[in-house]
Amino acid sequence: MKLVSIPKDKYDEYRIDLMFDAYKWDPQFFDSNTIAKQALVITDEEHKELERLTEQLDEETRKAEDLLNKNLKLAKPLALPKKIYKELKKMKNYDPDKHIRLMRYDFHPTIEGKWAVSEVNSDVPGGFAESSIMPQMAIDVLNEKSYWYKNFGDILTNAIIKKVKAKGTIVLVHCTSYSDDRQVMQFLGDKLKQLGFRIIYAAADHLRFKNQEAFSILDGNEGKVDAIIRFTPLEWLIDIKPKHWEGYFDTITPSCNHPIAIFAQTKRFPLVWDQLEKQGIRLSTWRQLLPETVEVKNAKHKNDYIFKPACGRVGEKISIKEACKEDEYRKIMADVKKYPKKYLAQKKFNSKSLISEEGESFHVCLGSYSVEGKHAGYYARISKLPRIDSYAADISVLIEK
Amino acid sequence: MTGKEIYKIWAPTEAKWVDWVRPVPFVGINESFEGYEVDEFLIPKINYIKEPISDMAIIIDLPGNNSIKEGIALAKIGFRPIPIYNGTDEQNGATATVDNRAIKMGLIKGALELKKIEIPDNAPPAFLLDTNRMNRYKMDQSVFDNSWDIYAQDMPSAEYFLKNGINKIMVRGESIQKDLKKILYTFQTKGIQIFWINEYENIKQVRLIKPKEKDF
Numbered sequence: 001m002k003l004v005s006i007p008k009d010k011y012d013e014y015r016i017d018l019m020f021d022a023y024k025w026d027p028q029f030f031d032s033n034t035i036a037k038q039a040l041v042i043t044d045e046e047h048k049e050l051e052r053l054t055e056q057l058d059e060e061t062r063k064a065e066d067l068l069n070k071n072l073k074l075a076k077p078l079a080l081p082k083k084i085y086k087e088l089k090k091m092k093n094y095d096p097d098k099h100i101r102l103m104r105y106d107f108h109p110t111i112e113g114k115w116a117v118s119e120v121n122s123d124v125p126g127g128f129a130e131s132s133i134m135p136q137m138a139i140d141v142l143n144e145k146s147y148w149y150k151n152f153g154d155i156l157t158n159a160i161i162k163k164v165k166a167k168g169t170i171v172l173v174h175c176t177s178y179s180d181d182r183q184v185m186q187f188l189g190d191k192l193k194q195l196g197f198r199i200i201y202a203a204a205d206h207l208r209f210k211n212q213e214a215f216s217i218l219d220g221n222e223g224k225v226d227a228i229i230r231f232t233p234l235e236w237l238i239d240i241k242p243k244h245w246e247g248y249f250d251t252i253t254p255s256c257n258h259p260i261a262i263f264a265q266t267k268r269f270p271l272v273w274d275q276l277e278k279q280g281i282r283l284s285t286w287r288q289l290l291p292e293t294v295e296v297k298n299a300k301h302k303n304d305y306i307f308k309p310a311c312g313r314v315g316e317k318i319s320i321k322e323a324c325k326e327d328e329y330r331k332i333m334a335d336v337k338k339y340p341k342k343y344l345a346q347k348k349f350n351s352k353s354l355i356s357e358e359g360e361s362f363h364v365c366l367g368s369y370s371v372e373g374k375h376a377g378y379y380a381r382i383s384k385l386p387r388i389d390s391y392a393a394d395i396s397v398l399i400e401k
Numbered sequence: 402m403t404g405k406e407i408y409k410i411w412a413p414t415e416a417k418w419v420d421w422v423r424p425v426p427f428v429g430i431n432e433s434f435e436g437y438e439v440d441e442f443l444i445p446k447i448n449y450i451k452e453p454i455s456d457m458a459i460i461i462d463l464p465g466n467n468s469i470k471e472g473i474a475l476a477k478i479g480f481r482p483i484p485i486y487n488g489t490d491e492q493n494g495a496t497a498t499v500d501n502r503a504i505k506m507g508l509i510k511g512a513l514e515l516k517k518i519e520i521p522d523n524a525p526p527a528f529l530l531d532t533n534r535m536n537r538y539k540m541d542q543s544v545f546d547n548s549w550d551i552y553a554q555d556m557p558s559a560e561y562f563l564k565n566g567i568n569k570i571m572v573r574g575e576s577i578q579k580d581l582k583k584i585l586y587t588f589q590t591k592g593i594q595i596f597w598i599n600e601y602e603n604i605k606q607v608r609l610i611k612p613k614e615k616d617f
Contacts, residue, residue, distance in 0.1 A: 012414045019424040020405045182489045219543040220494030
């Protein structure tokens with residue numbers, strides 16, 4: 001893989017075009033520009049390998065969550081929030097054929113020339129427009145015909161078409177106060193609207209459930225719902241008062257994602273692997289790619305482990321010392337000590353940085369999507385630091401023909 | 402004019418501070434946008450400051466497009482107005498907590514004014530905020546909540562301000578709202594002096610109290 005620079009004289013226009021034509025409404029985070037000045041180009045060989053690994057990981061993950069759902073006792077080491085754990089038994093009616101399963105696996109190249117996977121975004125992966133429109137805009141600005149990309153948006157909407165009735169009403173559930181959530185939903189909503197669906201942008205508490213079916217109570221948009229696309233994370237959903245969210249767990253309204261996603265969303269997922277393997281679940285791809293993960297207490301005084309929050313997102317609260325700002329590291333370590341079950345320890349891998357044409361060094365997180373078990377495209381971010389967090393820049397992923 | 406053209410007037414690429422102009426309201430100025438006349442968009446006279454102070458940034462936190470009008474007034478005396486509105490559109494047909502259309506109309510009208518003003522590329526910034534952003538009152542749960550907060554990541558860091566010669570920030574508004582207090586308190590701990598001016602009193606320096614840990 002390599003970084004290919006966007007021509008300097010075209011970059012400013014490219015950045016503005018991404019804001020207006022590619023739903024990139026958050027181009028700045030503090031002092032960091034979040035739109036990369038390069039495109040990430042992977043070889044056909046790398047693409048094929050990632051495609052294969054993603055589908056293998058996905059098969060293992062879905063089999064694992066199915067077993068966990070049937071045997072909740074096995075899920076205890078996940079230390080899920082009590083409010084969620086109490087609802088899990090409602091998911092017995094979960095039928096994967098009725099819902100749409102979307103995940104994103106975060107790959108990193110290592111200095112040993114291998115891949116490491118840091119996590120799966122199992123519940124509410126984002127980056128939809130960045131993996132659908134942004135690559136085409138990069139190809140156009142590079143004026144390069146020898147690259148192609150996999151359009152994630154097309155793949156996801158095709159999966160939705162197969163499971164949701166034509167011209168049906170789809171509710172895009174998100175935190176309506178956050179524009180960075182809305183940009184993800186707006187991309188998908190506009191695409192689905194073009195396909196004839198009726199789209200409702202709503203908050204999680206705008207849905208009610210009757211006989212396990214979802215209904216919208218949003219002012220002026222009341223009525224039965226034919227599908228739920230959720231971007232509100234489950235661990236936020238359960239804090240909504242009054243409690244109307246339990247219906248998400250046993251709804252028969254097609255959902256993407258159904259709360260079944262929580263088993264793999266917690267970063268403590270690897271802590272149940274030994275038990276799952278005893279029950280016949282194959283997790284060899286996960287074992288090959290995920291750095292060793294243990295309980296916090298088992299990593300004490302080991303310098304080559306980092307701590308990650310079980311419910312962390314976008315790289316926040318990960319104890320990579322050189323990537324922490326100000327007294328962030330001290331605060332994380334104090335929190336780990338106070339709430340060890342809310343964290344896990346993971347062996348640090350050696351991320352291999354890529355050098356741009358201008359000589360700058362960047363670490364890469366290459367997110368690889370799966371939709372219904374099939375590889376569905378890429379979403380990548382680059383950062384000068386080894387922790388890929390909100391300061392990182394979104395970068396188009398292109399594949400060599 | 403399209404939303405993109407209007408954005409480019411507010412955020413000319415060669416000017417300082419424009420990386421923080423939020424595209425959100427501009428993106429909403431598209432073919433489906435239905436604007437309405439709020440008022441005559443009269444630009445007020447500024448009496449609390451006569452000319453830019455090179456080491457001071459201003460945050461205008463006024464209701465609706467009043468913040469834009471005052472931003473244009475500040476542009477006339479040499480500040481760079483930086484709109485950082487982040488509110489989204491409500492679902493069609495739903496009652497919303499905040500009307501963001503007034504901001505869009507203000508940005509369109511403000512762009513026409515801004516085009517006539519020459520602002521130096523290195524002018525100090527005047528960040529524009531809508532006080533109505535925190536209207537959270539919902540008659541019932543069926544209302545669409547498009548209220549929003551300004552977060553630290555939506556603005557330059559204290560280090561950036563200091564590195565670029567800004568060591569004073571003045572808030573112009575009825576009060577310093579809760580979300581802004583969190584950001585400004587951090588700035589204060591890093592050596593930036595905070596000032597406040599309302600409609601009726603003189604500029605005064607304020608000492609912000611540390612917000613509760615859970616609010617960070």
